[in-house]
Amino acid sequence: MKTTAKKISALFVAPQLCVIVLMTLVVSPSAKAAAVTAFGQNISTPKNTASGTILARHYFTPSQVCGKSKCRATRLDTYPKGGDNSSTSAVITTNVSGISTRLLINGSAYGTQSLSVEFSQPIEVQLLSDGRENLGDSLAGTSPNPSYFQFSTYEGGLLEISLRGTITPIDGTCSVPNQTVKLPTTALQRLDSIGSTAGAQSFQIQVNNCPKGYNRIGYTLDPVGGVIANSPGVLPLAGGSTASGIKIRVENAQGAPATLGTSITVDGYKKAAGGSFAIPMQASYIRTDTVTTPGTVNGALNVFIDYR
CATH class of the missing domain: 2.60.40.1090 (Fimbrial-type adhesion domain)
Structure with a gap:
């Protein structure tokens, strides 16, 4: 047979x-109010990229946000240029020409608003090209307390997220x-x-x-x-x-x-x-x-x- x-x-x-940049920095977890930094070092990025191109990523785990494996976000406040005035826009400008930023929860970006969103995956902070000329400079904000994001959770944690590091544009x-x-x-x-x-x-x-x-x-x-x-x-x-x-x-x-x-x-x-x-x-x-x-x-x- x-x-x-x-x-x-x-x-x-x-x-x-598309060309993107990933970048992470480990920070110590905290269940209560905490001030943390995203990026925090010299960042070389392509000089000429299309508007909306993701240039860098930084992640914070739920444990770093609320001290547990699952958190529930209750509010997010966003501050363009790390200044004093909040914005409802999901994408805000940084202190560097050509570079904007946003914060994502479960893959979705939010501006200043009250929330009720559970997450067990890391939240993500992105740097994006925004169509302006990338001139490079320090990401540090302009306020005396220069956080770009203030992130609150049901568990009682408040995460103040600042951006640090110097952007260096590279041709090619x-x-x-x-x-x-x-x-x-x-x-x-x-x-x-x-x-x-x-x-x-x-x-x-x-x-x-x-x-x-x-x-x-x-x-x-x-x-x-x-x-x-x-x-x-x-x-x-x-x-x-x-x-x-x-x-x-x-x-x-x-x-x-x-x-x-x-x-x-x-x-x-x-x-x-x-x-x-x-x-x-x-x-x-x-x-x-x-x-x-x-x-x-x-x-x-x-x-x-x-x-x-």
Whole structure:
């Protein structure tokens, strides 16, 4: 009796997205009123970017905000330029020409208002290009008590958030070319249990023509469709997928699941030299369910480049 091996195939697409900056600074948690600082050091940013481009990110965990794993925001006050007058705008100007800022809770930005929003994920402070010329300067506010945000919670915490550090504009950014990675057609029988992998295909993320002058350049792998909880390196199924129970896992050159959603330093970049760099990766099929059907398996990954 003859048996026919069922086949699966895949296209893995890694398009370039916009250039952004990620930046974090660890601060000590506090359950009560606290004054904290976002950024706080020299920040090199691209000089010419489109209005709305995210230039830097800073995160505060719920523990840092209210001393617990889950908080409920009750009020946010925003102060343009770290001054004395609040604003209802969700995006406010900083003390540096060309740079604005906003605070996000569960991914949504708010201006001055009363709230009732629970969150268990970190709140995020962003620096954005606002279309004006980026002249660089200190982010420190203009008030004697120069907080840009005052954030209150039901648990009784008040977080006064100041911005610090000096913006240094740099001419030029790296480029990351789009690419399509095609995994080999693979027999479904090779994926005989949940978590098993097959069909590994090597590829490289190219980070090209990086100018000199940045303190650090990093990259972040961001799956289209979001990170899947408790599934390291695994991409959600993208449009055109016909298989079920099978996904694509992105891995480092050694075959370990890739880190998703976190900035990773581009090894080899030197502030005084710049240059182009290749990051070795691979991708493979991974079985994710007890029930599977053959077909095509597609996934997509955005590559963010960040600068300091």
